Amino acid sequence: MKSHCKVVVIGGGIGGCSTLYHLTKEGWTDVVLVERNELTSGTTWHSAAQVTNFGAVQTMVGLKSHSIKLYKELAADPENPINYHHASGGIR
Ligand SMILES: Cc1cc2nc3c(=O)[nH]c(=O)nc-3n(C[C@H](O)[C@H](O)[C@H](O)COP(=O)(O)OP(=O)(O)OC[C@H]3O[C@@H](n4cnc5c(N)ncnc54)[C@H](O)[C@@H]3O)c2cc1C
Structure with a gap:
Protein backbone atom coordinates (compact mmCIF):
# COMPACT_ATOMS: atom_id res chain seq x y z
CA MET A 1 0.00 0.00 0.00
CA HIS A 46 -29.22 1.12 5.39
CA SER A 47 -30.35 3.68 2.85
CA ALA A 48 -33.62 3.20 1.03
CA ALA A 49 -31.69 4.50 -1.99
CA GLN A 50 -34.23 7.09 -2.98
CA VAL A 51 -32.86 10.06 -4.90
CA THR A 52 -35.42 12.80 -4.83
CA ASN A 53 -35.30 15.75 -7.17
CA PHE A 54 -36.72 18.39 -4.88
CA GLY A 55 -35.57 20.32 -1.82
CA ALA A 56 -35.51 23.70 -0.12
CA VAL A 57 -31.85 24.46 -0.91
CA GLN A 58 -30.85 25.06 -4.52
CA THR A 59 -27.37 23.57 -4.00
CA MET A 60 -28.92 20.28 -2.85
CA VAL A 61 -31.37 20.25 -5.75
CA GLY A 62 -28.40 20.68 -8.12
CA LEU A 63 -26.56 17.84 -6.37
CA LYS A 64 -29.61 15.59 -6.63
CA SER A 65 -30.11 16.43 -10.31
CA HIS A 66 -26.45 15.60 -10.93
CA SER A 67 -26.89 12.27 -9.09
CA ILE A 68 -29.99 11.31 -11.05
CA LYS A 69 -28.19 12.02 -14.34
CA LEU A 70 -25.09 10.10 -13.21
CA TYR A 71 -27.06 7.05 -12.01
CA LYS A 72 -28.92 6.93 -15.33
CA GLU A 73 -25.58 7.01 -17.18
CA LEU A 74 -24.07 4.30 -14.95
CA ALA A 75 -27.15 2.09 -15.33
CA ALA A 76 -26.87 2.37 -19.11
CA ASP A 77 -23.18 1.41 -19.06
CA PRO A 78 -22.74 -2.40 -19.42
CA GLU A 79 -19.46 -2.15 -17.47
CA ASN A 80 -21.32 -0.77 -14.43
CA PRO A 81 -24.42 -2.95 -14.20
CA ILE A 82 -26.54 -1.31 -11.53
CA ASN A 83 -30.28 -1.40 -11.12
CA TYR A 84 -31.66 2.09 -11.19
CA HIS A 85 -35.25 3.06 -11.70
CA HIS A 86 -36.11 6.72 -11.93
CA ALA A 87 -39.69 7.88 -11.76
CA SER A 88 -40.27 11.58 -12.19
CA GLY A 89 -41.57 13.51 -9.22
CA GLY A 90 -42.05 12.46 -5.63
CA ILE A 91 -44.40 12.88 -2.71
CA ARG A 92 -43.41 13.34 0.88
C1 LIG B 1 -32.68 3.84 7.34
C2 LIG B 1 -32.07 4.90 6.45
C3 LIG B 1 -32.65 5.19 5.23
C4 LIG B 1 -32.11 6.19 4.40
N1 LIG B 1 -32.67 6.40 3.17
C5 LIG B 1 -32.14 7.36 2.36
C6 LIG B 1 -32.68 7.56 1.05
O1 LIG B 1 -33.61 6.92 0.64
N2 LIG B 1 -32.11 8.52 0.28
C7 LIG B 1 -31.04 9.26 0.71
O2 LIG B 1 -30.56 10.11 -0.05
N3 LIG B 1 -30.50 9.08 1.93
C8 LIG B 1 -31.03 8.14 2.76
N4 LIG B 1 -30.48 7.94 3.99
C9 LIG B 1 -29.34 8.75 4.37
C10 LIG B 1 -28.09 8.20 3.68
O3 LIG B 1 -28.07 6.79 3.80
C11 LIG B 1 -26.84 8.80 4.33
O4 LIG B 1 -26.93 10.21 4.31
C12 LIG B 1 -25.59 8.39 3.55
O5 LIG B 1 -25.55 6.98 3.34
C13 LIG B 1 -24.35 8.82 4.32
O6 LIG B 1 -23.25 8.43 3.56
P1 LIG B 1 -21.78 8.70 4.07
O7 LIG B 1 -20.84 8.25 3.00
O8 LIG B 1 -21.68 10.10 4.57
O9 LIG B 1 -21.65 7.78 5.39
P2 LIG B 1 -21.48 6.19 5.54
O10 LIG B 1 -22.25 5.42 4.52
O11 LIG B 1 -21.76 5.87 6.97
O12 LIG B 1 -19.96 5.97 5.23
C14 LIG B 1 -18.94 6.26 6.14
C15 LIG B 1 -17.91 5.18 6.00
O13 LIG B 1 -16.76 5.57 6.72
C16 LIG B 1 -16.19 4.43 7.28
N5 LIG B 1 -15.32 4.91 8.35
C17 LIG B 1 -15.67 5.58 9.47
N6 LIG B 1 -14.58 5.88 10.18
C18 LIG B 1 -13.52 5.40 9.49
C19 LIG B 1 -12.12 5.39 9.74
N7 LIG B 1 -11.59 5.97 10.84
N8 LIG B 1 -11.30 4.81 8.83
C20 LIG B 1 -11.84 4.23 7.70
N9 LIG B 1 -13.16 4.21 7.41
C21 LIG B 1 -13.98 4.78 8.33
C22 LIG B 1 -17.37 3.60 7.75
O14 LIG B 1 -17.04 2.24 7.91
C23 LIG B 1 -18.36 3.83 6.60
O15 LIG B 1 -18.29 2.83 5.61
C24 LIG B 1 -30.98 6.93 4.83
C25 LIG B 1 -30.39 6.63 6.07
C26 LIG B 1 -30.92 5.63 6.87
C27 LIG B 1 -30.26 5.30 8.18
Missing part, protein backbone atom coordinates in the same frame (compact mmCIF):
# COMPACT_ATOMS: atom_id res chain seq x y z
CA LYS A 2 1.19 3.52 -0.74
CA SER A 3 2.47 5.58 2.19
CA HIS A 4 1.97 8.96 0.49
CA CYS A 5 -0.57 10.38 -1.90
CA LYS A 6 -2.13 13.70 -2.72
CA VAL A 7 -5.63 12.90 -1.48
CA VAL A 8 -6.78 10.35 1.07
CA VAL A 9 -10.54 9.88 1.20
CA ILE A 10 -11.52 8.31 4.51
CA GLY A 11 -14.70 6.26 4.46
CA GLY A 12 -16.19 4.22 1.65
CA GLY A 13 -19.83 5.20 1.98
CA ILE A 14 -21.67 7.04 -0.77
CA GLY A 15 -19.90 10.26 0.25
CA GLY A 16 -16.38 8.85 0.03
CA CYS A 17 -17.05 6.69 -3.03
CA SER A 18 -18.60 9.64 -4.82
CA THR A 19 -15.66 11.88 -3.88
CA LEU A 20 -13.17 9.33 -5.22
CA TYR A 21 -15.25 8.73 -8.37
CA HIS A 22 -15.48 12.43 -9.19
CA LEU A 23 -11.81 13.13 -8.45
CA THR A 24 -10.71 10.34 -10.81
CA LYS A 25 -13.22 11.51 -13.43
CA GLU A 26 -11.52 14.91 -13.22
CA GLY A 27 -8.18 13.22 -13.91
CA TRP A 28 -6.76 12.93 -10.40
CA THR A 29 -4.63 9.79 -10.14
CA ASP A 30 -2.70 10.15 -6.86
CA VAL A 31 -5.73 9.40 -4.70
CA VAL A 32 -6.70 6.57 -2.38
CA LEU A 33 -9.82 5.62 -0.44
CA VAL A 34 -9.48 4.01 3.00
CA GLU A 35 -12.42 2.03 4.38
CA ARG A 36 -12.22 0.27 7.75
CA ASN A 37 -14.89 -2.33 6.90
CA GLU A 38 -16.48 -3.13 3.53
CA LEU A 39 -17.38 -0.47 1.01
CA THR A 40 -20.87 0.97 1.66
CA SER A 41 -21.25 -1.08 4.87
CA GLY A 42 -22.00 2.00 6.98
CA THR A 43 -25.08 4.21 6.88
CA THR A 44 -25.18 3.81 3.10
CA TRP A 45 -26.02 0.13 3.52
Whole structure:
Protein backbone atom coordinates (compact mmCIF):
# COMPACT_ATOMS: atom_id res chain seq x y z
CA MET A 1 0.00 0.00 0.00
CA LYS A 2 1.19 3.52 -0.74
CA SER A 3 2.47 5.58 2.19
CA HIS A 4 1.97 8.96 0.49
CA CYS A 5 -0.57 10.38 -1.90
CA LYS A 6 -2.13 13.70 -2.72
CA VAL A 7 -5.63 12.90 -1.48
CA VAL A 8 -6.78 10.35 1.07
CA VAL A 9 -10.54 9.88 1.20
CA ILE A 10 -11.52 8.31 4.51
CA GLY A 11 -14.70 6.26 4.46
CA GLY A 12 -16.19 4.22 1.65
CA GLY A 13 -19.83 5.20 1.98
CA ILE A 14 -21.67 7.04 -0.77
CA GLY A 15 -19.90 10.26 0.25
CA GLY A 16 -16.38 8.85 0.03
CA CYS A 17 -17.05 6.69 -3.03
CA SER A 18 -18.60 9.64 -4.82
CA THR A 19 -15.66 11.88 -3.88
CA LEU A 20 -13.17 9.33 -5.22
CA TYR A 21 -15.25 8.73 -8.37
CA HIS A 22 -15.48 12.43 -9.19
CA LEU A 23 -11.81 13.13 -8.45
CA THR A 24 -10.71 10.34 -10.81
CA LYS A 25 -13.22 11.51 -13.43
CA GLU A 26 -11.52 14.91 -13.22
CA GLY A 27 -8.18 13.22 -13.91
CA TRP A 28 -6.76 12.93 -10.40
CA THR A 29 -4.63 9.79 -10.14
CA ASP A 30 -2.70 10.15 -6.86
CA VAL A 31 -5.73 9.40 -4.70
CA VAL A 32 -6.70 6.57 -2.38
CA LEU A 33 -9.82 5.62 -0.44
CA VAL A 34 -9.48 4.01 3.00
CA GLU A 35 -12.42 2.03 4.38
CA ARG A 36 -12.22 0.27 7.75
CA ASN A 37 -14.89 -2.33 6.90
CA GLU A 38 -16.48 -3.13 3.53
CA LEU A 39 -17.38 -0.47 1.01
CA THR A 40 -20.87 0.97 1.66
CA SER A 41 -21.25 -1.08 4.87
CA GLY A 42 -22.00 2.00 6.98
CA THR A 43 -25.08 4.21 6.88
CA THR A 44 -25.18 3.81 3.10
CA TRP A 45 -26.02 0.13 3.52
CA HIS A 46 -29.22 1.12 5.39
CA SER A 47 -30.35 3.68 2.85
CA ALA A 48 -33.62 3.20 1.03
CA ALA A 49 -31.69 4.50 -1.99
CA GLN A 50 -34.23 7.09 -2.98
CA VAL A 51 -32.86 10.06 -4.90
CA THR A 52 -35.42 12.80 -4.83
CA ASN A 53 -35.30 15.75 -7.17
CA PHE A 54 -36.72 18.39 -4.88
CA GLY A 55 -35.57 20.32 -1.82
CA ALA A 56 -35.51 23.70 -0.12
CA VAL A 57 -31.85 24.46 -0.91
CA GLN A 58 -30.85 25.06 -4.52
CA THR A 59 -27.37 23.57 -4.00
CA MET A 60 -28.92 20.28 -2.85
CA VAL A 61 -31.37 20.25 -5.75
CA GLY A 62 -28.40 20.68 -8.12
CA LEU A 63 -26.56 17.84 -6.37
CA LYS A 64 -29.61 15.59 -6.63
CA SER A 65 -30.11 16.43 -10.31
CA HIS A 66 -26.45 15.60 -10.93
CA SER A 67 -26.89 12.27 -9.09
CA ILE A 68 -29.99 11.31 -11.05
CA LYS A 69 -28.19 12.02 -14.34
CA LEU A 70 -25.09 10.10 -13.21
CA TYR A 71 -27.06 7.05 -12.01
CA LYS A 72 -28.92 6.93 -15.33
CA GLU A 73 -25.58 7.01 -17.18
CA LEU A 74 -24.07 4.30 -14.95
CA ALA A 75 -27.15 2.09 -15.33
CA ALA A 76 -26.87 2.37 -19.11
CA ASP A 77 -23.18 1.41 -19.06
CA PRO A 78 -22.74 -2.40 -19.42
CA GLU A 79 -19.46 -2.15 -17.47
CA ASN A 80 -21.32 -0.77 -14.43
CA PRO A 81 -24.42 -2.95 -14.20
CA ILE A 82 -26.54 -1.31 -11.53
CA ASN A 83 -30.28 -1.40 -11.12
CA TYR A 84 -31.66 2.09 -11.19
CA HIS A 85 -35.25 3.06 -11.70
CA HIS A 86 -36.11 6.72 -11.93
CA ALA A 87 -39.69 7.88 -11.76
CA SER A 88 -40.27 11.58 -12.19
CA GLY A 89 -41.57 13.51 -9.22
CA GLY A 90 -42.05 12.46 -5.63
CA ILE A 91 -44.40 12.88 -2.71
CA ARG A 92 -43.41 13.34 0.88
C1 LIG B 1 -32.68 3.84 7.34
C2 LIG B 1 -32.07 4.90 6.45
C3 LIG B 1 -32.65 5.19 5.23
C4 LIG B 1 -32.11 6.19 4.40
N1 LIG B 1 -32.67 6.40 3.17
C5 LIG B 1 -32.14 7.36 2.36
C6 LIG B 1 -32.68 7.56 1.05
O1 LIG B 1 -33.61 6.92 0.64
N2 LIG B 1 -32.11 8.52 0.28
C7 LIG B 1 -31.04 9.26 0.71
O2 LIG B 1 -30.56 10.11 -0.05
N3 LIG B 1 -30.50 9.08 1.93
C8 LIG B 1 -31.03 8.14 2.76
N4 LIG B 1 -30.48 7.94 3.99
C9 LIG B 1 -29.34 8.75 4.37
C10 LIG B 1 -28.09 8.20 3.68
O3 LIG B 1 -28.07 6.79 3.80
C11 LIG B 1 -26.84 8.80 4.33
O4 LIG B 1 -26.93 10.21 4.31
C12 LIG B 1 -25.59 8.39 3.55
O5 LIG B 1 -25.55 6.98 3.34
C13 LIG B 1 -24.35 8.82 4.32
O6 LIG B 1 -23.25 8.43 3.56
P1 LIG B 1 -21.78 8.70 4.07
O7 LIG B 1 -20.84 8.25 3.00
O8 LIG B 1 -21.68 10.10 4.57
O9 LIG B 1 -21.65 7.78 5.39
P2 LIG B 1 -21.48 6.19 5.54
O10 LIG B 1 -22.25 5.42 4.52
O11 LIG B 1 -21.76 5.87 6.97
O12 LIG B 1 -19.96 5.97 5.23
C14 LIG B 1 -18.94 6.26 6.14
C15 LIG B 1 -17.91 5.18 6.00
O13 LIG B 1 -16.76 5.57 6.72
C16 LIG B 1 -16.19 4.43 7.28
N5 LIG B 1 -15.32 4.91 8.35
C17 LIG B 1 -15.67 5.58 9.47
N6 LIG B 1 -14.58 5.88 10.18
C18 LIG B 1 -13.52 5.40 9.49
C19 LIG B 1 -12.12 5.39 9.74
N7 LIG B 1 -11.59 5.97 10.84
N8 LIG B 1 -11.30 4.81 8.83
C20 LIG B 1 -11.84 4.23 7.70
N9 LIG B 1 -13.16 4.21 7.41
C21 LIG B 1 -13.98 4.78 8.33
C22 LIG B 1 -17.37 3.60 7.75
O14 LIG B 1 -17.04 2.24 7.91
C23 LIG B 1 -18.36 3.83 6.60
O15 LIG B 1 -18.29 2.83 5.61
C24 LIG B 1 -30.98 6.93 4.83
C25 LIG B 1 -30.39 6.63 6.07
C26 LIG B 1 -30.92 5.63 6.87
C27 LIG B 1 -30.26 5.30 8.18
